Amino acid sequence: PFILRLFGASIGQKxxxxxxxxxxxxxxxxxxxxxxxxxxxxxxNLTSVTIGRNVCISQxxxxxxxxxxxxxxxxxxxxxxxxxxxxxxxxARALLAPGVTCEKGSVLLMGSVLRNRMVQNSVYCGHPAKxxxxxxxxxxx
Numbered sequence: 001p002f003i004l005r006l007f008g009a010s011i012g013q014k015x016x017x018x019x020x021x022x023x024x025x026x027x028x029x030x031x032x033x034x035x036x037x038x039x040x041x042x043x044x045n046l047t048s049v050t051i052g053r054n055v056c057i058s059q060x061x062x063x064x065x066x067x068x069x070x071x072x073x074x075x076x077x078x079x080x081x082x083x084x085x086x087x088x089x090x091x092a093r094a095l096l097a098p099g100v101t102c103e104k105g106s107v108l109l110m111g112s113v114l115r116n117r118m119v120q121n122s123v124y125c126g127h128p129a130k131x132x133x134x135x136x137x138x139x140x141x
Contacts, residue, residue: 004029012053031055032086047079052086058110063096088118107135 001011008027015031018039023029028045031037032053039059043049046066051057066079080099084090088102091110102108106118109125109132118124123132 001031018059038092045082046077048081049084050081051084052088052104054087055084056089057084058090058092058094060093061090061096062094065098067098085120105135105137 001015001017004023004026005011009023010030012031012033012035014034016036018037020039021037021041023043023045025045028048029043030048031051032055034053035051035055037057038061041057041060042062044062044064044066049063049065063082065082066077069076069078078098082096082098083101085102085104087105089107090096090102091108091112093111094108095113097113097115100114100116102114102118103120105121107123108114108118108129109123112125112129113127114124114129118129121135121137123135124130125132
């Protein structure tokens with residue numbers, strides 16, 4: 001986290017970043033307190049990627065903020081931010097497309113491809129990822 005901060009990333013306290021994580025533009029990255037980034041994660045952040053507090057990004061996840069417009073003759077580059085709110089878990093080898101939002105407490109299961117929004121406290125899976133079931137709450141409230 002220290003080196004990322006030197007390059008302009010906003011990194012909270014007690015963040016764990018495992019080996020072989022690749023981040024294209026650190027100054028476009030925000031990670032909240034107590035979050036964990038697993039081995040081999042690739043953050044291709046042509047625009048902002050925001051990761052909340054108490055988030056787990058499992059190994060080999062890819063977050064891609066840019067893509068080319070295949071339906072335009074000039075094949076223009078389009079970029080959209082990725083937002084991962086607090087208490088989200090992204091399973092191993094999942095792929096997040098440009099413009100997705102993972103609302104608080106949502107879960108994306110291993111190997112899934114997320115192209116849209118995940119709603120709060122819900123579990124998603126598949127390719128493309130779809131609602132699977134509500135997330136069980138473990139709070140003492």
